[in-house]
Amino acid sequence: MTTALQSDLVTQLYRQHHGWLVGLLRRKLGNLDHADDLAQDTFARILTARDTPSLNEPRAYLTTVSSRLIAQYFRRLSLERSYLDALASMPEDSAPSPETRMLVLEALTAVSRVLDGLSPRVRDIFLLSQLDGLPYAEIAARHGMTVNAVQKSMIRAYQHCYAAVYAAP
Template identity: 70%
Template sequence: MVTADTLPQSELHALYRNHHGWLVNLLWRKLGNADNAADLAQDTFARLLVACDASSLREPRAYLTTVASRLTAQYFRRLALERAYLEALALQPEAAAPSPETRALVVEALTAVSTVLEQLPPRVCEAFLLSQLDGLAYKDIAQRLGVTVNVVQKWMSKAFLHCYTAVYG
């Protein structure tokens, strides 16, 4: 495993110098915003500093593209969550509106929950959301998804274990 501690400083500088502009341009085309592109490029190189493996350094642009694409997807997920939350807030009376700090904390929490749920298989996630958000009983979930109650129980166990591991693991 190559880390920032074992990778010579000159190689890190060369990687940054040789690929930063290219990466910013790539992200700018995806995002349509130079500031966000620069921020995500910096985040990508920060990830490179924290941990990278030797094979990724053989093809730095492929590695940078992969990391940047993942960060871009997280960015768009966060924007979608934030937009949905703000739309829901707009429907609330002004007196019930939370402070900007509370809003930021809620968006951060929603992003974290979304990230954890996206790691579940789609049907498991759907069953979990039907149970936890819609309050459906396992037999109703089984009927809706066309599976047995036993399958729903296994899916729910898997989902709860996954969530527990994400929080405490």
């Protein structure tokens, strides 16, 4: 689809469904300002997408895109809260600068987004191995699977992470 055609499609989509989407998001979020922001982000995401599908059900498509953005929004809030809680327990003289805090939050959000691309089971196996340092045999026992299956899950996780970091956008 050409850029001009895609832009026209998004413009038409915006005119016909922006108000509806803001209302939907306001009901989900309970805040008009956040709903407006996420509606704008939804249309921006569609506009910058490599390929916009033909839309037989535009509201279903908008709901899907905006739901993903809502999940990212809440994930970021959760990460921020967790990080700020961890900072609060640190002595003030060793707390990072505001710039460092923002960089860490951005990195945590990026890592979270990559991990969300894994299936829940593979993600859990990966985190048990990488964060908790559990050996494959213990992970296998926890999940009721063989060590070989854990190894294959780890390979899938590593491949996914590699592709997310090094693949061209």
